[in-house]
Each structure stands twice: as structure tokens, then as C-alpha cells.
Amino acid sequence: MMHPPSLVEIRQAAERIKPYAHRTPVLTCQAIDEMVGNQLFFKCENLQKVGAFKFRGACNTVLSLSEAEAAKGVATHSSGNHAQAIALAARMRNIPAYIVMPENSPEVKKRAVAGYGAEITFCKPTLQARETTLAAIVEKTGATFIHPYNDYRVICGQATAVLELINEVGNPDIVMTPVGGGGLLSGTALSMHYTAPQVRVIAAEPAGADDAFRSFQAGHLIPSENPQTIADGLLTSLGDKTFDIISRHVEMILTCSEDGIRQAMRTIWERMKIIVEPSCAVPLACIMEHNEQFKDQRIGIILTGGNVDLERLPWG
């Protein structure tokens, strides 16, 4: 896929992944609505297969491969949800998945990836080690590398979540997603641009990992340097493909504090009874901390994932 996905391609992706992905519920919570003075619609991708929206992009990409490509398998480096998503999507197509993981990844993530039948190669916890280890595997196996976000097939898959959201509750005034590498945000922005350009697309980012905010302001890519946030899904920097789409179709990027993320996360756990990872809570944290900008708005929020270490919760 050599260009940003069209609406037709996004709809094809939705059909392609439909038999494999959950159609996740959209939940509302009166208590939180009263707290923030807006009407929120939470699209629960934390309840997606592998516990994250990442399954959509991975599944779409794996299923898009030709038979010849697929036979050689797929590969990626990731310590997180993308690794699990690729592993499960590959298992569903019955092809090999080669996952490079930092040796210090949490046990629960190693177990999950192994549980989906992927072949794991551990490496030193540096980006360089990940990339050289992955390159060697791709060289040896001929597997297709699937980037976690800077890939139009992945972006196309992520774009399907918001279509389900608006199909269920109609067009809100605003759609919000967190932004890390920008796969979900750029896919969401494209879907809204095609189907309802009047809907405002707003991104939410931790102040401690605000490369998207700074890139967006500057008009050119500024990679993260030593980002610090408990929202560990949002440590990555934008890629050129996601940045380009975001620059065109996102209205603004808001940032929030670490305390705000913790508080929003706990509010979602306590009031909605669902498990969300810190990254998930960033849009709600932004609504709370920039509350003067939101009043009586219908806001669709994509909850991105629910993979947290239950032994180490950020409170108590």
C-alpha cells in the first residue's frame, strides 16, 4: 500500500477483519459525564482481541499479504501490544510470526506472545539491538516486517474502530484518541475526514512524551528524546506517514500531566469497571485538565488497551 488508505480501502479492511476481531462495545458513564460536563462515548478497544486496538492493524496487514508473502511469515520488534497482535493474527492465518522482544520485557507480555505461538527472539533493550536482531531474522526467513504504526496497511486497520463507533452512536462533535506513534490517530482522522469532516479530531498526549504536540506545532517531525510517562504505550515518536496524515486532518493536540493520567485511569476503573492501561486514560485526562475547552460536547473516545500488570497498579 503506497498511499494513505481511501475510504473504500478502510471499509474493505473492516470487512476483512470482521470475522476475526471483536466488535467492541461503546460504553457510557453518567457519573463521568457529570464530572466533566460533556457526554462521552467510550469505544472499548481494551476489550478487543489481545486487549488492544493494535489487533485491527495487525490483522488487516497479515490478511492483506499474498499467499507467497504470507508463507514466509511476519516479523516485528515490540515489547507491547503490537507483538501480541501480530502473533495472534499470524496464528489465525496459520503462518509463522517472529517477534523480537527486549529481554527485560514483563513476564506477562512474554507469556502472552509465546501463548499465541510466536517465535520470540530476545535482545538487549535498545532500539539498535531490536532493529539489528530483526533485520537478521528478516534476512534469514524472508518474513514480512510489519511496523507497529508507520505502515498504511496498519493505519487502515486502525481506522476501522471509529467507523464502528459512529455507526453505533452517530457523529459526535469531537473524536479523541491518544497519540504515540500515531497509527490509531491517523487512521481515525482519515475515517472522519472521509465520512464526517465536520467532526473535530483532537489528539491527547502525555506532557512527558509530547513529541507529537511539538512536531504538530513546528510543522516538521521532532522525535522524542528520553520521554517519561506512565503511559508506556505512548513512548514512541510519530513516523513520517502518520505525521503527514495527522498534520492534515487533526485539529489539535492537547497534553496532560502524569497525575492527570493516573486520576483519569482510576476514574475509569472505579466508575466504568473496565481495565484500561495508562495510555487509555490520556484523552479523559486531557478533557479534565483542559475542561474550559469542552462544554456540553458529545465526545467519542477510543479506549486503546487494557494490558496492565495487575501486580503493580499506579496507586495504593
Place this chain on the structure above:
Amino acid sequence: MMHPPSLVEIRQAAERIKPYAHRTPVLTCQAIDEMVGNQLFFKCENLQKVGAFKFRGACNTVLSLSEAEAAKGVATHSSGNHAQAIALAARMRNIPAYIVMPENSPEVKKRAVAGYGAEITFCKPTLQARETTLAAIVEKTGATFIHPYNDYRVICGQATAVLELINEVGNPDIVMTPVGGGGLLSGTALSMHYTAPQVRVIAAEPAGADDAFRSFQAGHLIPSENPQTIADGLLTSLGDKTFDIISRHVEMILTCSEDGIRQAMRTIWERMKIIVEPSCAVPLACIMEHNEQFKDQRIGIILTGGNVDLERLPWG
């Protein structure tokens, strides 16, 4: 309501509460299905208003009161989900709610009940203190006492959850609920008796609080004595009304260990990304511990509630 609810009355209750209650999602989880060798459909009443199915019975009862009754308010004694459910239902009808709570109730539950605008009276943590305190309030205010389970209007409300479940996924082979006081179980059993009597209704109970199991075996009510279980929603004993319905329409009651409950609870948190209280996990624990009795069955499970103290999780 002087007799067990009819199907018409249950359907009326469903219509009555519809504008106020969530239609909760039914979730599936392939990983758990593979683990237990059955196909499970989880009706997520932990995502119901106030975080528990109790809202259905409370809402149905509060809305069923005459104008004259309603004007005097409603009252109950409870340290748990029923108190919150009554408080919210009363607020929705804009009538007073008088809640008697043991003074040692968890802060989070006191806050929740107060947050719904109920008038709380604290008492010593004994059943006798609760009952005498409540009687004094009813005497003084003329409020209607709403029992947490041994009340046909409450049972009628609880009966609506399983109708939504089968409406969404069709008739399973088996329906399971936990049993404490028996309100949910008896309502569920009635709904299945009326609409699909071939579906097996099986109850799940902690071995440490097995009064329903023992009563069922004996054929007469045997109240709990000093029950011990982390499933704190299931400490109560059956009432005469719930026992009678359960005796007629439930096929069997299974029990499970405390370790089984903890393991099942953690499995649901980890794999399904939803917050369930220990009581909720009892049916899955029974399926795991009596696995020889379940093979390739489609099993509907009602997840009852998600109110847990996030500071004190039963692991780690």
C-alpha cells in the same frame, strides 16, 4: 406483588427499567473458552449502573411504587451494591432513599451511596442493629422497605438480565449465575422456565458459604452460619421466596474453593480486561473445578458486579 412474577410481568419490568438501565454487553473470550473447553457468553452486569445487576431489581421496585408510596421514600439496610442501587433508583424517581449501613462499611461504598444523594444512617455491624435501625426509620418516615432479594418485585427486575442475554446470543445449553440471597438466580430461573425450559439453569456458590447448596439438597431452608468467603456478595442466606423458586426451577448447585474463585477472578481481569468482584467469578470457578461436567457446552454466565476495593486486590 404477591406471587412469583409471570413472564408478562418480567417483560413489563424490562420495559419499565429500559430508559434507566444500561443494556450491558455480552462478551466472549476465546482464551478462556480454550482453557475450559466450552463456549462462554458473559453478560456483563458489572458494567450495569452502580456496577451491579442489583440496579435492575431496585429500579423495577422503585418505579413500581404508587405515587403515594413513592412520596414517602424507600429504605433498606445494606453495605453493598443493593444500597447503591436503591439510592440511584430513588434519585432517578426524585424520592428520598434511607439507607442503613454498618459503621464499618468500606469508605468507597459510603461515598458511593452518599454520592447518589441517599440519607445514610450508620449502625453497629450486626444484623440486629441493622434491622432495628431500619424499623425505626420506616416507622418514622413511612418509607417502603425494599429487601435486597426476598421480594418478588426485586426478583422480577433481576429476571430481565438473562432475557437480554438470550435475545443477543440465542438459547445456550446452560445458564449459570452465582447464588447468595438468590434474587438473581431465582429471577433467571423463572425467565428460562418461561421462555426455554430445556436450558439447564445451574447455580454456583462458594463452598465456604454453601447455604443454598445445603438447603437445595435438604429440601428446606438452612441458613448460613458464619460463612467465610472472599465473595462478599454471597454471604447472605436464601429467603423463603427465592428458595421456593430455586427449588422448582434450578437443576443443581455447584460449589467451589476460595482459591478457585481467586484464580477465576484473576483470569477474567487478565483475559477479558473487565473488573469483576469475587462473587462474579464463582460460576467460572465452578466450571473450572467441575470441568468433567462441562464439555463443548454453550454456557451463558451472568457477571454480577464490579465493585471492588482497588487498594486491596486478592493477589500480589
